[in-house]
Amino acid sequence: DQQVKQNSPSLSVQEGRISILNCDYTNSMFDYFLWYKKYPAEGPTFLISISSIKDKNEDGRFTVFLNKSAKHLSLHIVPSQPGDSAVYFCAEYGAGGSNYKLTFGKGTLLTVNP
Amino acid sequence: EAQVTQNPRYLITVTGKKLTVTCSQNMNHEYMSWYRQDPGLGLRQIYYSMNVEVTDKGDVPEGYKVSRKEKRNFPLILESPSPNQTSLYFCASSLISGTGIYEQFFGPGTRLTVL
Numbered sequence: 001d002q003q004v005k006q007n008s009p010s011l012s013v014q015e016g017r018i019s020i021l022n023c024d025y026t027n028s029m030f031d032y033f034l035w036y037k038k039y040p041a042e043g044p045t046f047l048i049s050i051s052s053i054k055d056k057n058e059d060g061r062f063t064v065f066l067n068k069s070a071k072h073l074s075l076h077i078v079p080s081q082p083g084d085s086a087v088y089f090c091a092e093y094g095a096g097g098s099n100y101k102l103t104f105g106k107g108t109l110l111t112v113n114p
Numbered sequence: 115e116a117q118v119t120q121n122p123r124y125l126i127t128v129t130g131k132k133l134t135v136t137c138s139q140n141m142n143h144e145y146m147s148w149y150r151q152d153p154g155l156g157l158r159q160i161y162y163s164m165n166v167e168v169t170d171k172g173d174v175p176e177g178y179k180v181s182r183k184e185k186r187n188f189p190l191i192l193e194s195p196s197p198n199q200t201s202l203y204f205c206a207s208s209l210i211s212g213t214g215i216y217e218q219f220f221g222p223g224t225r226l227t228v229l
Contacts, residue, residue, distance in 0.1 A: 043118070044204070089157060100145065100210070101162065107156050
C-alpha cells in the first residue's frame with residue numbers, strides 16, 4: 001500500500017500565480033517530510049523540509065504546510081516562475097520505526113506558463 | 115565541489131550479463147542509498163547503507179546487490195540483469211543525525227536498458 005500519495009500527476013499554472021502541490025500520507029509515525037524538485041536528465045534536488053512537530057516552514061518563495069489531523073502536506077510556490085517547471089516529489093522518513101528509510105511519492109509535474 | 119558521481123551514465127546490456135554501477139561521494143557522508151525511477155511509480159528505494167559494512171534493504175531490493183567497503187563508494191551490482199530492471203537509477207548520500215537522516219544529495223542518474 002502506498003504510504004505517500006501525490007494524487008495529481010500534473011499541474012499547470014500561469015507565471016506569477018500560486019502553485020500548490022499536495023501530498024497525503026497514511027502513517028502517523030512519519031517524523032520528517034521533504035520536498036524534492038527534479039528537472040529532466042538531472043538527479044532530484046532538495047527543496048524544503050518540515051518536521052512533524054511544526055505545521056509550517058518557509059524558505060523564500062517556497063512554503064510547506066503540514067496538517068497532521070488530515071495527514072496532508074502541501075507545497076506553495078509564490079510567485080511561480082517558468083524555471084519552477086519540474087517534477088516535484090514529496091518524501092518522508094520515519095515510517096515503520098525506521099528513521100533511515102526514505103519513501104517518495106510518485107511525483108507531480110508542474111508546468112509554469114509564461 | 116561537493117557532489118555524487120555515478121558511472122556509467124548510460125548503459126545498454128543484455129539479459130544475464132553481470133554489471134556494476136558505481137557511485138561515489140566526496141562529502142564524507144555516512145548514509146548512501148540507491149533508487150530507481152520508473153514512469154508512474156516515482157522513486158523507489160533499492161538499498162541503503164548507514165556506514166561502512168552496514169547495508170539494508172529498501173522497498174525493491176530483489177535482483178540487486180550492494181556493498182559498502184569504503185565510506186565514499188556504494189556500488190550497485192546486478193548479478194543477472196533482466197528486462198524489468200530497465201530503469202533510471204539514482205545514487206544519493208547524506209549525513210546522519212541523531213534522529214534520522216538529513217537531506218539527501220543525488221547523483222545525475224544512470225539510464226540502464228536491459229535487452
